[in-house]
Amino acid sequence: MDEFNASVMFDKELYLQDIKGSIAHSKMLALQGIITTEDQTKIEEGLLKVKDEIENGDFIWKIEDEDVHMAIENRLTAIIGDAGGRLHTARSRNDQVATDFALYVQDKTLVIKNKLKVLIQTLVDIASKHTDTLIPGMTHLQHAQPINFGFHLMAYANMFKRDFDRFESSYSRNNICPLGSAALAGTPHNIDRFKTAELLGFDSPTLSALDTSSNRDFALEILFNISTSMMHISRLSEELILWSSYEFGFVKISDEYATTSSIMPQKKNPDVPELLRGKTGRVYGNLMSLLTVMKGLPLAYNKDTQEDKEGVFDSVATMEISLDIITAVMDTLIIKVEAMEEACKVGHLSATDLADYLVQKANIPFRKAYYITKDVVELSNSLNKDMSELNINEIRKIDELKDIDKDIIEYLDLRNSMNARDSFGGTSNQRTLEQIDIFKNWLKDN
Amino acid sequence: MDEFNASVMFDKELYLQDIKGSIAHSKMLALQGIITTEDQTKIEEGLLKVKDEIENGDFIWKIEDEDVHMAIENRLTAIIGDAGGRLHTARSRNDQVATDFALYVQDKTLVIKNKLKVLIQTLVDIASKHTDTLIPGMTHLQHAQPINFGFHLMAYANMFKRDFDRFESSYSRNNICPLGSAALAGTPHNIDRFKTAELLGFDSPTLSALDTSSNRDFALEILFNISTSMMHISRLSEELILWSSYEFGFVKISDEYATTSSIMPQKKNPDVPELLRGKTGRVYGNLMSLLTVMKGLPLAYNKDTQEDKEGVFDSVATMEISLDIITAVMDTLIIKVEAMEEACKVGHLSATDLADYLVQKANIPFRKAYYITKDVVELSNSLNKDMSELNINEIRKIDELKDIDKDIIEYLDLRNSMNARDSFGGTSNQRTLEQIDIFKNWLKDN
Amino acid sequence: MDEFNASVMFDKELYLQDIKGSIAHSKMLALQGIITTEDQTKIEEGLLKVKDEIENGDFIWKIEDEDVHMAIENRLTAIIGDAGGRLHTARSRNDQVATDFALYVQDKTLVIKNKLKVLIQTLVDIASKHTDTLIPGMTHLQHAQPINFGFHLMAYANMFKRDFDRFESSYSRNNICPLGSAALAGTPHNIDRFKTAELLGFDSPTLSALDTSSNRDFALEILFNISTSMMHISRLSEELILWSSYEFGFVKISDEYATTSSIMPQKKNPDVPELLRGKTGRVYGNLMSLLTVMKGLPLAYNKDTQEDKEGVFDSVATMEISLDIITAVMDTLIIKVEAMEEACKVGHLSATDLADYLVQKANIPFRKAYYITKDVVELSNSLNKDMSELNINEIRKIDELKDIDKDIIEYLDLRNSMNARDSFGGTSNQRTLEQIDIFKNWLKDN
């Protein structure tokens, strides 16, 4: 029964935030004359001692203490005596737990933002080296148009930057301090909530004590932000798995992040990207869990809300390690430039360019150009060549093209085709470098 | 098979955005000299005609057209001839659908923001009238401390304002224009994506064509924002259901929003809040659906993404009607002030005040005060009274209180107890009015 | 990195199944002459020694061992030498992990079934004592018709029996043995999969080695069954929370399962049912996680699947403790019979009976009867009485009823009203006892 009710075995994760919050609260109480400066000093020193004990592994977590807050308060009182009891003046378990949790989410948001930046930097670095490396641009997993590999990686840099922006936005939206809301209705003590907020790095106190005690929007937001970011990681992981298959052969995952089979010496498994892809499931589940918990709860605090933490801890830990790992995988990735370029010669990737040429240069209506292109595709197939490898004589075998200008051959060249897509955000070498520059500047400024 | 593949029967919801997007695209093409001004004029007039046909019900949606984009383009070409074909220059289905969908999400975000404001205004109006109406403040659905009903309602105003802020934030974060990304890699045409973005009210074009074609973060964000907001509505609904039960009897839902039983003439059912509570399920489900769809998709566009729209349409429609309905329910709610106040006399709501009094005025240590309070609770129970109804002589029957100051009685008064919680964000009349003022100013400024 | 890849820190939960599976495998290998009897004996003794070490806490779990299987195998080899290496003949990590996990799910299914039976027994016992205790039957949380409390509890007994049936069904459907499927395609060794299946209590081996290695349907089934069962618990919990509020006052949760506020000595919180209700979220989340993981995985084993276990362990542990706890809460519940019966006098619960009487006895068309009933409701309200408390003279004040037979009064009696609903499955005393008997027989037979 104690085991069922108690949260101390998982919410001890909040010890740092709990101590930080209590020190700030005691300082404010002393400034307001609610406790004496001597008591405040004792409390602060006591709490720092408890912190040391926890970090040295000397602290004994007991299920009877029920939660991290009581565990620390009981130990504090054991160390400093009566003064410890005064710490809980003008606050309740409800606003204390909300504050600790909010601090945790904010702290972790900053950590995640930094890790996202490191990942983006890594992608930008690799992209910089591959703005001229051709790879088949795909839709529907079918070869579509030639793009450069730097351009491909920058798509992910854009996703992770959006994630960064979302974390930044939720951080600033939720940077408000629950402390001082007390159980549900505020307190008769003459506290200064703006001071506590300031001491803890929040922008201001929350506005409604009643709302505060059961508000978990900030927890939902971090769960959602993590879900979206892990979804992006799952997409990159999927591509790494595909690319490292025999069939694609575009990359080799460094031995450190691939696993050898214990019975097949020739086999390397992309375990790491597979696990990353799989971990998307758990963070989706955590989001769904808390949404379910919060549905239909009357005001104000209900014990259901105790179920808010484990999922957040788990999603945060998953996000942190996943970002570290995917960054390391990318950083050590062996890129098989030749295989990528070779693959571009399959699928007549310059077919669109041929049609465009016919429309623009030869003034042929698009519908007709489309059918001529189809003929050229068939011709290429019959010659066992990719369209990009045709010469002018071969092209001219097509009736409608028998008088065609020689420069058509240039348009069919894969690298020319890639560089032709030169609109803002396009794959041309120029535009990819422009995109990379924008990211480099952003990285410098953030 | 056509039925399986085609999306026209649901994505016709996007007709307005599709036409708006095409007009902007044609204007840009003309400005850049890619099409002639004459063609642009024909295209624009043709599209406006199609719009009229759709809005008049004269347009025939055909499954063979596959999607809203082809349906409109085919009709346009039927009306204006060859010029219609030129509209699709320098764009592809991929960036067109992304643009339409982004425009839709942005349009609807503004609509939802407005409806949230109307709801907040309604809550603020009612709250203004009830800052002195007592109601039992609850935690764990147990009476805890006396609060005022205005304060209670303002907790919801705070929730819905957070929702508003989230919609505002996702709006500005996602106010970027996909158009011109083409299929996946940009286009060789000399387009001006900044111009198209400007014409459509976006801040700028998206940065990576490859990322753009399969980015659905903006759709996930609106699904999440709606989920959180519906969760808040489900909590208010739960309270309305509880409050309108015989047992609570705090409110009466207006006859317009309650249903009479067809066999029990005495029975009124809170169908509307129940439905609102139930609809939380569907918007959660829609969020989970799209998260699932996006997991592990390789770049760039995959047909899976066609599954993004129905869920968003459904969640948006649910959000819109739910906001209208909950606003109307609140607006017409009959509030039984006396029943609320009567309920405050159950559960010794001023017990905390007694303990506080003993600590602060009589200098009794909290632990002892707690046990004295417990004795007073038992005394009250034996007298069949609430603690707030005791007189000084009764209080003094408790040994430790036999010399207690008469003013203790004032502290036990429920209204005094409510007003004592005067910290920032607290329930006191003063603080509730302050909170209301902050909201009134915000409403004026937004 | 090791930390990321390794599963040993959570899959050690499977140590018993792993040892059981290995012993059976070794027995079969010996029977088939693939290993010697001496080696088999050594292996079995060694494994039992490892089991002892684990259960005594002497076993050292090391992250380098990666998973529970290697941890045990390495220790086995350390104890018995070379023979240990022969254990892995004709099996692979893939079928081993599938077997361990299947055994775990089967074992736990039996445990859960037993706990469900205990809960059902408890409900039946309480119901037996309250087949004549009136409580307002509600729809829409509004008083509808008088029922007996035993009948009310039996509704939950029915839900939990359905859960039992689902667990029973998934148990028998999934009672098939993965072992011998090897990595993905079977093994060249002359193994006897039927023997291994038999030794492990399975009905037969699985049919397709390829399917087996990535089949996790059995895990999804237990996650779903637990979700549905926790949903039922959440409904009972909701009612316990409502019933123990001041407003309802129908029950008192025993002090052991309610928590006293640390600052409000008069307050008892239904923490336990709230937590139970909240825990519904986590099991829903675990289901959603595994569904997400499995989506779109190509054959056969992929490392994503390693994410299958933690969620199942967590849901199983949640289900087990929740069943124990809800059983204990019900077992010690204080039922306030008088308050329940008193509540029946609010809301004119016999209104339907009056209408029925008028139709059947007085031959008045239903539509008219409905309006007469409405008049009687209003009359009762004006007399400040419940309809069930009216006397014949009062009834006859209604014009249409002025010559009505005296026996109408009996029909308005609440207990008579309850007993009148005597159809199969109805609330009458008789039918409730019949239902209880059916359950008692079922409990005896299962």
Add this chain to the structure above:
Amino acid sequence: MDEFNASVMFDKELYLQDIKGSIAHSKMLALQGIITTEDQTKIEEGLLKVKDEIENGDFIWKIEDEDVHMAIENRLTAIIGDAGGRLHTARSRNDQVATDFALYVQDKTLVIKNKLKVLIQTLVDIASKHTDTLIPGMTHLQHAQPINFGFHLMAYANMFKRDFDRFESSYSRNNICPLGSAALAGTPHNIDRFKTAELLGFDSPTLSALDTSSNRDFALEILFNISTSMMHISRLSEELILWSSYEFGFVKISDEYATTSSIMPQKKNPDVPELLRGKTGRVYGNLMSLLTVMKGLPLAYNKDTQEDKEGVFDSVATMEISLDIITAVMDTLIIKVEAMEEACKVGHLSATDLADYLVQKANIPFRKAYYITKDVVELSNSLNKDMSELNINEIRKIDELKDIDKDIIEYLDLRNSMNARDSFGGTSNQRTLEQIDIFKNWLKDN
């Protein structure tokens, strides 16, 4: 507001079940003497007329009718007069809707079971033709061991058979009739619920009227069963997408189910399997929706439950069309046998066989055999050959193998390697045929 409350616009899907249920109810009422035979005849004829009107498109669905039940009842009364009103004797909207919905779920379960059988038959048919077609068996999307394509397809047959079994199981578990439970507590009328159950094809009536009115377990079960089945379809779809890529080139999706790009004449997109994979999201979402709706609902009927239907309708429709489509896609699939076999020569698929040979025939300890195999892998790579293509002289270049028996070459042969895995459920030709036979018999018997 009507629009918000009314369900008629979607629950009209239940018209057939509603009419079927009403006819059975009227028959029972007549048999019990509760209504006259004349009235019953009128009712039945009237209902059949309404059915015709609906099916001919002559019926006008009106939002004011609120739900399908009132729409039909109102029309019935318009047609046959007063007798129509008697139909509602001894039932309530609550048990009527539960009955209609249960009938719908049962009806659709049978339809789905049949479609699953057709799909299984199709897979078995193709498998029968390809028990000797080699394809690389993969784990982690890496070549592992040679298997036959028939064996691969049979893995899916096994999945879909499990789905079939689950639908069968939920069908029989839920084949109980809600009708006669009335609003929540049964009815005073002398009805015969066993008779109604029998007339409707149910095994028996439900046991608790109170439980019945808000039980939606059967709806959750079909949603879960569909989710699992769509998950299986998503896996097959993923493989179809991979296999039809240029890189794999194992299959060609028939032109009917692949889409040509409007600008790239050379490009065929596997739109259909992509859509199937995407549709997994929506059915997961529908499951999550209803789980959310049901969480924490007090007894008995609450309007929240009205949210149960749309998700089930949507999942059922998705399942039906998805089964038809995937069956057709498989049926028309072009299988590139040579490409599959060619792919087997990449990745040294017989490496395990070599190691096994060395252990079993040459009595070399496994650890050493593993390293020899590794050397052979490197040798093959240096010769630009797959291990299966080595000749005896090349093999003997490895020091440890210089005296090796010539028959080693046979063991490296890919087809021999496949056939060597001859354990029950293994990939050998023999075992695959055995598996196919088991399925053929099952198909005959079901």
